[in-house]
Amino acid sequence: MAGLAENDSIKAENLVWIFGTGRGGSTWLASMMGELARRRFWDEPLVGKLFGDLYYSGAGTVQSDWDDFVYARKYRDAWLRSIRNFVLESASVRFAEVAENDYLIVKEPNGSIGAPLIMEALPESRMILLVRDPRDVVASNLNALGEEGWLAEQHRSAPRPGGDLARRNPDAAIKRRAKRYVENVRNAKDAFESHEGHKVLIRYEDLRADTLGTMKRLYSTLDISVKEEDLIRTVESYAWENIPEEEKGPGKFNRKATPGGWREDLTPEQARIIEESTALLIEEFYPSREQGNYG
Amino acid sequence: MDNKDIKAEDLVWIFGTGRSGSTWLASMMGELAGGLLWNEPLVGRLFGDFYDEILPRTRGRDTFIMAEANREAWLEGIRHLVLNVAESVCHELGTGGYLVVKEPNGSVGAPLIMEALPESRMILLVRDPRDVAASALDGHRKGSHAHERASSDPRKAGALAKNSPDNRPGAFLKRQANRYLRSVGNAKRAHDDHRGYKALVRYEDLRTETLETMRRLYRELDITVEEDDLARAVDKHAWENIPEEEKGPGKFNRKATPGGWREDLTQRQVETIEEITAPLLEEFYPV
Numbered sequence: 001m002a003g004l005a006e007n008d009s010i011k012a013e014n015l016v017w018i019f020g021t022g023r024g025g026s027t028w029l030a031s032m033m034g035e036l037a038r039r040r041f042w043d044e045p046l047v048g049k050l051f052g053d054l055y056y057s058g059a060g061t062v063q064s065d066w067d068d069f070v071y072a073r074k075y076r077d078a079w080l081r082s083i084r085n086f087v088l089e090s091a092s093v094r095f096a097e098v099a100e101n102d103y104l105i106v107k108e109p110n111g112s113i114g115a116p117l118i119m120e121a122l123p124e125s126r127m128i129l130l131v132r133d134p135r136d137v138v139a140s141n142l143n144a145l146g147e148e149g150w151l152a153e154q155h156r157s158a159p160r161p162g163g164d165l166a167r168r169n170p171d172a173a174i175k176r177r178a179k180r181y182v183e184n185v186r187n188a189k190d191a192f193e194s195h196e197g198h199k200v201l202i203r204y205e206d207l208r209a210d211t212l213g214t215m216k217r218l219y220s221t222l223d224i225s226v227k228e229e230d231l232i233r234t235v236e237s238y239a240w241e242n243i244p245e246e247e248k249g250p251g252k253f254n255r256k257a258t259p260g261g262w263r264e265d266l267t268p269e270q271a272r273i274i275e276e277s278t279a280l281l282i283e284e285f286y287p288s289r290e291q292g293n294y295g
Numbered sequence: 296m297d298n299k300d301i302k303a304e305d306l307v308w309i310f311g312t313g314r315s316g317s318t319w320l321a322s323m324m325g326e327l328a329g330g331l332l333w334n335e336p337l338v339g340r341l342f343g344d345f346y347d348e349i350l351p352r353t354r355g356r357d358t359f360i361m362a363e364a365n366r367e368a369w370l371e372g373i374r375h376l377v378l379n380v381a382e383s384v385c386h387e388l389g390t391g392g393y394l395v396v397k398e399p400n401g402s403v404g405a406p407l408i409m410e411a412l413p414e415s416r417m418i419l420l421v422r423d424p425r426d427v428a429a430s431a432l433d434g435h436r437k438g439s440h441a442h443e444r445a446s447s448d449p450r451k452a453g454a455l456a457k458n459s460p461d462n463r464p465g466a467f468l469k470r471q472a473n474r475y476l477r478s479v480g481n482a483k484r485a486h487d488d489h490r491g492y493k494a495l496v497r498y499e500d501l502r503t504e505t506l507e508t509m510r511r512l513y514r515e516l517d518i519t520v521e522e523d524d525l526a527r528a529v530d531k532h533a534w535e536n537i538p539e540e541e542k543g544p545g546k547f548n549r550k551a552t553p554g555g556w557r558e559d560l561t562q563r564q565v566e567t568i569e570e571i572t573a574p575l576l577e578e579f580y581p582v
Contacts, residue, residue: 045360046353054341063337068384070336070376075383082379086372090360093368 010091012084013124013197014103016222019048019112019188020130021181023140025204028238029130030107032215035234036226040098042091042106051083052114056187083121103224112184115191126222129192131285132204134181134278135262135271140255141177142170143265174270178277185281198222203285205259211235301382301394303374304414304491307516308396310339310405310482312475314430315422316498318547319532321397323509326528327520333384333396342373343404343481373411393518402478405485416516419486421479421579422498424572425556425565428471430549433559435460435467468564472571479575492516497579499553505529 016033018026034041055071063069071079095104108115109130119127192199200221207214212235219226236242240257248254262271275282307324309317325332346354346361353359361369385394398405399420409417437459460467486493494515501508506529513520530536534551542548556565569576 043358044356045358046349047360050342050345050360053345054337068334068336070338070341070380075380078379078383079376082372082376085375086369089372090365090368093365094358 009100010088010095010098010104011100011124012088012122013126014098014101015087015091015106015122015125016103016128016224017106017108017115017118017125018128018130019115019184019191020109020128021112021132021134021137021184021188022110023137023144024109024130024132025207026107026109026130029128029202029207030105032234032238033105035237036230037103037105040095040102040104042094042104044107044110045090046108046111047087047090048108048111048114048118050111050114051086051117052111052187055117056113056183080117080121083117087118087122109184112188115188116194119191119195123195124197126197126224127192127195127199128218128222129188129199129201130204130207131185131201131281133259133262133286134178134185134281135266135274136204136259137181138174138177138270138274139262139265142174143250143255145173171270171273174266174273175277178274182278182281185278189281189284208240208257208259211239301378301385302414303378303412304416305393306377306381306396306412306415307393307418307518308398308405308408308415309418309420310402310478310485311399311420311422312402312427312478312482313399314427314434315399315420316501317397317399317420320418320420320496320501321395323528323532324395326531327524328393328395331385331392331394333381333394335397335400336380336384337398337401338377338380339398339401339404339408341401341404342407343401346407347403347477347481370407370411373407377408377412399478402482405482406488409485409489413489413491416491416518417486417489417493418512418516419482419493419495420498421483421495421575423553423556423580424472424475424479424576425560425568426498426553427475428468428564428568429556429559431471432460432464432468433544433549434547437461465564465567468560469567469571472568476572476575479572483575483578492518502534502551502553505533 016037018030018033020026030041030043063071066072067074091104091106098104103126108118111118115127119125192201198221200218202214202218212232215231215235219231240248240254243254249256266274307328309321309324311317321332321334349359349361354361354363356362357364381394381396393416398408401408405417409415435458458467458470486495492515494512496508496512506526509525509529513525534542534548537548543550560568
């Protein structure tokens with residue numbers, strides 16, 4: 001088996017990473033961006049999860065001072081080089097048709113735990129931090145895990161331990177989901193703050209309220225040229241209003257797309273649980289928003 | 296070994312499970328390899344845990360980073376990472392013939408590691424699961440070596456309290472047995488599939504016939520060692536030469552007595568472990 005080449009056809013600066021959290025509108029954003037990038041769209045490779053789980057779990061946090069650990073601080077350059085290689089080689093194999101100056105959109109909300117490592121390994125890449133109110137994220141997730149939910153349906157076809165927690169003990173499921181939100185968004189935020197390349201922070205609520213304006217800002221901040229008419233057409237094509245009615249609603253992947261909808265979806269106690277777990281991030285991204293019972 | 300260009304065939308992997316004599320074996324082998332020992336990098340865990348825990352429908356997606364359709368690409372990525380970091384480790388350690396990689400707690404990823412590095416040498420080290428569980432039970436009790444190490448780190452406090460065998464020894468042993476099944480099961484699969492040099496070593500044989508077992512191991516791995524060096528390394532690391540104050544209940548070096556589980560475990564505990572690890576017990580310790 002030959003060694004990996006350091007220079008692959010896909011350049012690090014042409015990767016545009018979307019980090020944040022699942023149920024944060026990343027599918028919608030990535031679909032629009034993928035369309036504008038002529039469908040060059042890498043849908044949830046989970047490479048951030050691959051490299052982030054061990055590093056940010058107990059093993060990594062406890063052992064990075066230990067010189068024999070694969071993620072030893074002492075050998076940081078060596079393993080970061082390998083992560084870079086892993087990503088670029090994998091991207092090049094999958095997207096062999098991508099030309100030298102084409103962009104590849106990488107939708108990776110559920111790999112956000114590894115965002116700091118990915119962005120450090122690929123400092124030339126572009127990065128989007130997509131955030132959404134954690135109460136709406138958890139409400140959306142809870143709905144998907146409900147009896148008629150699309151995620152519950154997936155779990156039924158491939159059962160796993162704790163897969164039915166949302167039905168057995170909704171409060172425990174909410175706590176778990178809020179914890180995952182913090183893990184993902186906190187690490188994505190850390191990566192965003194450290195990243196010195198092109199980057200943009202997008203709030204789902206702004207994207208929903210003023211899609212075209214927000215998309216224009218996104219592309220201009222990332223220093224990527226797009227034609228105005230292409231942008232308008234794409235925004236229109238993926239607008240919530242243009243999704244067929246039968247594909248929208250409770251239990252469906254496209255649920256309600258209503259910022260602040262958590263007030264109808266969650267009990268005060270459920271909102272309090274989420275607010276307690278995610279307080280620092282709410283304060284950071286939603287400082288002026290009315291809170292539930294907490295804070 | 297050229298530090299600028301470490302080769303996959305220079306790596307000797309020890310897979311199996313924790314508390315099975317891997318520290319002892321690796322110490323002897325590291326001694327013979329000029330001190331070149333990579334002690335628990337957990338690279339097997341990095342890739343193995345992730346791959347094992349991912350849902351089948353995710354594995355089936357072409358966009359997944361470890362999708363079957365792109366197996367060759369990500370295996371090369373694993374190879375690159377292992378050799379790249381190993382080269383840095385060797386650079387620190389100096390020159391030698393082989394790099395012994397002690398990786399019992401990364402055995403869940405053994406099949407991926409060995410597939411990515413087919414020229415590497417591999418040792419499958421097994422020990423009776425009842426003795427492994429009894430040793431882990433003793434080591435994790437309050438005041439014992441593993442408990443002390445963990446309790447000195449505040450980040451481990453939560454897990455320590457939750458998983459302590461002092462509160463629920465039955466649940467602790469069940470987890471240990473399941474871990475054994477997963478680790479040794481995957482290490483065995485890697486050993487079965489590996490076409491390169493490999494050796495199967497039972498801890499019990501290593502304990503009763505250390506020198507002879509070590510000779511066989513090196514022969515099967517096609518590695519030349521001087522008889523004098525081998526005898527010296529075996530002697531230096533012999534159980535009998537460990538100071539008395541470093542041995543005994545609660546210590547890392549506990550009793551090194553195959554079959555000691557008969558004194559350490561209750562009948563019910565034994566049955567639990569036997570039930571969970573049955574396929575491997577049958578394979579390696581047939582009645």
